[in-house]
Amino acid sequence: VPVLRRSAPVTSMSTRRTARVAAAIRQVVSTAILFELRDPRVANVTILHVEVPVDLRTAKVYVSIMGEKKDEVLCLQGLNSARGWLQSKIADELDLRYTPVLTFVADQGVKKSIEVSKSLRELHMEDEQEDEQEVQEDEQEDLTDEIGEEESPTD
Known part of the structure; x- marks a missing residue:
C-alpha cells in the first residue's frame, strides 16, 4: 500500500510570512529598477505585485509596461537579463534561507x-x-x- 505524504498544512502564520516576503521582494525589486538599473530597455514599468509560494524558492513578479507590444517585449527581455542582479539585490537586502528565482510576467x-x-x-x-x-x-x-x-x- 503506497503511503501518501501530505505537505505541511498552510497556516495563517506561513501565509502571513509569504505575504510579508512578497511585499519585501516587491519593494527591493521596484527600488532597484527605479534607482539603480541602467538598462534602456527597462522603461515605463511598474511592479504591480509579487506572488511567492510557501517554500519561498520562486517569485512571480507581475509588471505593467506602458507602450507598444514591442516595448513590452524589450522591457521583459531587459528584466530577464537583469534577473541575476535583482536576485543578488534581494539576497543582500532580505534575510532568507534561499534567494527566490524571479520570473517576470506582463500583467495586461x-x-x-x-x-x-x-x-x-x-x-x-x-x-x-x-x-x-x-x-x-x-x-x-x-x-x-x-x-x-x-x-x-x-x-
Missing part, C-alpha cells in the same frame, strides 16, 4: 482597463453628439411648425 490588467475606459468615453461622446443632434432637429421642427402656423389663415 492595467492596459485592458485603460482600453475599456477609452471605449466607454468614446461611446459617451457619441451619445452626447447624438443627443445634441436630436435637440437641434427638434428645435428646427418647432421653428418650422411656428412659421407654418403664422402663415396659415385662421378661420
Whole structure:
C-alpha cells in the first residue's frame, strides 16, 4: 500500500510570512529598477505585485509596461537579463534561507482597463453628439411648425 505524504498544512502564520516576503521582494525589486538599473530597455514599468509560494524558492513578479507590444517585449527581455542582479539585490537586502528565482510576467490588467475606459468615453461622446443632434432637429421642427402656423389663415 503506497503511503501518501501530505505537505505541511498552510497556516495563517506561513501565509502571513509569504505575504510579508512578497511585499519585501516587491519593494527591493521596484527600488532597484527605479534607482539603480541602467538598462534602456527597462522603461515605463511598474511592479504591480509579487506572488511567492510557501517554500519561498520562486517569485512571480507581475509588471505593467506602458507602450507598444514591442516595448513590452524589450522591457521583459531587459528584466530577464537583469534577473541575476535583482536576485543578488534581494539576497543582500532580505534575510532568507534561499534567494527566490524571479520570473517576470506582463500583467495586461492595467492596459485592458485603460482600453475599456477609452471605449466607454468614446461611446459617451457619441451619445452626447447624438443627443445634441436630436435637440437641434427638434428645435428646427418647432421653428418650422411656428412659421407654418403664422402663415396659415385662421378661420
